[in-house]
Amino acid sequence: MVRENEIRENEVAVSPPEPVDAGLTFIGRTRTPWESRLMCPRQGRHDGPLCRIEIFEPWVPALAGVEAFERLEVLYWLDRSRRDLVLQSPASNGKVHGTFSLRSPVRPNPIGSSIVLLEGVEGNVLLVRGLDCLDGTPLLDLKPDRSLFKPIAPPQPGDFETGDAAEAKHCQKA
Numbered sequence: 001m002v003r004e005n006e007i008r009e010n011e012v013a014v015s016p017p018e019p020v021d022a023g024l025t026f027i028g029r030t031r032t033p034w035e036s037r038l039m040c041p042r043q044g045r046h047d048g049p050l051c052r053i054e055i056f057e058p059w060v061p062a063l064a065g066v067e068a069f070e071r072l073e074v075l076y077w078l079d080r081s082r083r084d085l086v087l088q089s090p091a092s093n094g095k096v097h098g099t100f101s102l103r104s105p106v107r108p109n110p111i112g113s114s115i116v117l118l119e120g121v122e123g124n125v126l127l128v129r130g131l132d133c134l135d136g137t138p139l140l141d142l143k144p145d146r147s148l149f150k151p152i153a154p155p156q157p158g159d160f161e162t163g164d165a166a167e168a169k170h171c172q173k174a
């Protein structure tokens, strides 16, 4: 079984435009037990090993208040992925699926997300369970799990809109 950057039976790669990643800032990195994709979990689990998320300066003050949340959403950059497959065969059996119907790390913009359990905060380091990324994977963002978060800012009209507002016609299918 190989799960690195190989192309499998019936998979389709394209020639994507040269990626431009300059709009993103890596705010930290994950420290996990996994050096190899062959050992990494496919999805993290909340009873999995304790991992560390290290936040870099100048972003450390942005951790203020995270300790109030039992779970955090973590967004990371799957930096060792290929980015050119449109059809993929996760089971390596010739049966292919569109990239956007999968949570595969192989995607044009290799963003991974996990909901992790927050076990502790030690200065610039979060102790979490539930990651599924390689040691050193760059961190893009952290947010409270949406099911635990109530907006602090006052409500806006759109918060109360239901159904199809007249102004929203452009959202409808042609």
Ligand code: SAM
Residues within 6 Å of the ligand: 037, 038, 040, 041, 042, 043, 044, 077, 078, 079, 080, 081, 103, 104, 105, 111, 112, 113, 114, 132, 133, 134, 137, 138
């Ligand atoms: N939980 C995330 C999601 O659903 O968006 C990621 C799921 S993805 C299937 C997890 C797999 O990505 C791991 O099993 C490993 O094979 C691969 N992976 C982890 N870290 C990576 C990295 N830094 N670069 C490339 N691939 C990585």
